Amino acid sequence: MTLHIFSQLVLNWYHLNGRKNLPWQRDKTLYRVWISEIMLQQTQVKTVIPYFKKFISKFPNLNSLNNGTLNEILYLWSGLGYYKRAKNIYETAKIIKNKFNGKFPKNILDLVKLPGIGKSTAGAILSFTLNYFFSILDGNVKRILIRYYGISECLKNTKTEKKLWNLIENITPIHNTGAFNQGIIDIGALICTSKIPKCNICPLNTKCIAYKEKEWKKYSFQKNTIKKIKKKYWFVIIYFQNTIWMQKNTIKNIWNNLFYFPSFEKKNDAIQWMKKNQINVKNIKEMNSFCHEFSHFTMYANPILIKLFFKHNCFNTKKQGIWYNLNKPQKIGLPKLVEKILKLLI
Incomplete structure (x- = not known):
């Protein structure tokens, strides 16, 4: 399967089955997508939705957020976990106010310097909002690439991380980048799940090594887990x-x-x-x-x-x-x- 076919299959699936009506996908702005992406770090969509709605109701834009206190942000965050994310939001808002005159930066080099925004999160913000040509590499995308290409080496290896970035950047289409990024995330979240993936309905199953070998567990994030x-x-x-x-x-x-x-x-x-x-x-x-x-x-x-x-x-x-x-x-x-x-x- 050529890289073009891979991305086209993802896009075709997304147009028919992808999620297009999530709260942060409506009235889309850089600010709203940023808040959603920070909340979605290590947290499922269904958990995030009520927290996002509550947060946006209180802080609908950067100006209102800058008028809020860290205690107010943490109050809205209570129960969502990974509380450093809330502090990162608070600190990022202050930086944008002081360094960027209160306007959300559109340059990826500026974005990745902000607290809590790495390369993948920055790519998601810019591609989802402005359709800029940037790839993303969250847990869902990693899982698809690992299974599709049969990557079995240590997942926390820097070399493997670099390999995954090279793969996704070659696959990501220049046009319809935002739709492709959302599509591959949705396939990972809804089909190529961490437990019992729905391989029989996956649009990528014809060339997927894990599917061919009937060994999806072999290519899994669950390996080398540390006992709590x-x-x-x-x-x-x-x-x-x-x-x-x-x-x-x-x-x-x-x-x-x-x-x-x-x-x-x-x-x-x-x-x-x-x-x-x-x-x-x-x-x-x-x-x-x-x-x-x-x-x-x-x-x-x-x-x-x-x-x-x-x-x-x-x-x-x-x-x-x-x-x-x-x-x-x-x-x-x-x-x-x-x-x-x-x-x-x-």
Whole structure:
């Protein structure tokens, strides 16, 4: 199959079956497509749609986004995960305002320098919005190329990454680039899926090596997966008159810039912390523990509830913390795990 036929098959399939009515595909602008592409990084379309709608309703353009705070952005992002993406959006908006006079850059060399926008994301923004001739190489496209060409070497190898870029850049058509890019993404998302692909209806199956060999598992991202480590955390839920004490995470790890409960890797450390802050540990109530999954580890959460009869001086808003009101919740970024625990309290 020539490269021309490959791209034409993708385009033909897209015109008949491709997704053309997603929220960011309507009233298309560089800004809207940028927000969608950042949200779609490592996240499925069906998950992103409600978050995108909520985000655009609050921040319909760059000007409104620049008038918002990081806390407001994180509040809208709560539950979507990979929170660094939200901070990247916040920082990128400031850079565009200061360096590009508030106008979204159309030059790929400018785009790739912005936080959270790599070569593939920049190509997606420019090809989807302006039909510029730039290729994309997200997880869906990689999976198709790996199976189609029977690439079995280490997927995280720099050499393999370069090979995949060379392949997709040779396949991408100069005309109808945006439609082709969307088409190959859709084939990856809807047909050439990571688990049980629908090879019999794939428009590329006649020359696909994985299909010929009936070995789609052999050409998969699942190889060399690292077994998740397990971590235990104890969370101290300090309750006072329908408010919960939460602190802001300023350390660069999970939940950066989000609010959560005081946490400890050892139960004894949690007990000692409460004693140090003059909390009567005899009144604590251990809630049901539960498992919470992250991309790289599994957390076993153990919430400890303590009800105060008066506010201790050690809990004040000057120490990067707030009293979160359960009746009138503040608009702040909360991890999904925190939301799970809060639901148990209401």
